[in-house]
Amino acid sequence: MEHLLKTPLYPIYEEYGAKVVDFAGWALPIQYEGIVQEHHAVRNTAGLFDVSHMGELEITGPDAIRFLDRLLTNKISSLKDGQVQYSVMVDERGGILDDVLVYRFQEHRYWVIANAANRVKDFEWMQKHAEGYHVEINDLSFKVAQFALQGPKASDILKAAGGNAAEPMRFFQFAETLQINGINCLVSRTGYTGEDGFELYFNPEHAITLWRLLLETGRDYGLKPAGLGCRDTLRFEACLPLYGHELDENITPFEAGLDWVVKLNKPDFIGREALFIQKENGVPRKLIGFELQERGIPRSGYEVHKNGNQIGYVTTGYYSPTLKKNIGLALIDTVYSNQGEDIQVIIRGKAVKAIIVDTPFYSKKYKK
16 A cells, blocks of 8 residues: 555544555545445435545636636536536547536635546646636645535534534535634535535644544444445445546546536537537437346446347446345447336346336435
């Protein structure tokens, strides 16, 4: 693990029984107690994730709005102070470079939260396209740590830890100054599990103290440390995309079912022409959900067939701990993408029957 990047919490992973793996060049816990146990904790009570590997890129300056609207597919200019927006960044062909969250602090200051594996690429892409804009781009990633508190009890735990000042904001909003036992945190309410949830951003020097404090406060609520393993099974059940699986440079937002983050009616943005043409002509492939009708577990990369011919591939597949079914997401030819369509997934050389089903597999509204 010596060559890997480490979060400020790394020194105490072993104390909590973490099984650490290489994830995008970072030493991170795949699990603590166990993936299934942690998955159920987040669905039923709450889980605490160390996501300090995520990238935080700050864009400031008088042209910040115009620059981000040029760079991203969603309408950044529609954001108000304290709001968060999901968007994607695409290349000239419409291929997805990354999916990001955009935080608006004020008119001339924004954060873009990037995937860890794409942080350097995103930063370089922004710099490349900043010419002619009065903006400054700073990578704050190693100056900011981040925890994700997720689950139906997350709101109660946050209130217990932060007092009356922790009265939750609305979904996809953030508060910049929440004090938790003297530790200043920026808190947002987004989530990546299909449950209610919060992200806490803070000075890395407070990571260990805050981690212990939250777990102690949350003990009576059933809070558990949670690793990357259940983070993946949780987001997958809710059909939230993961870069490198449902999203990459060879997949467009329309193919990935992200039409709602592409605002073709706003002024020109990078990739608009290619996406406009695809929208007019129709997408050749679609991301679909399926359920196996026979035994087997679909894995990422497995071929999907119809009538003996390959029509696509599995992007993510698991045994669902919540639904107790073997399910998957796949990118397949649009002509075969109708709900109820029979398909086959090739598992260890055998064609296993599956049926296309409605998505998301799991849905639960956040607690108001």
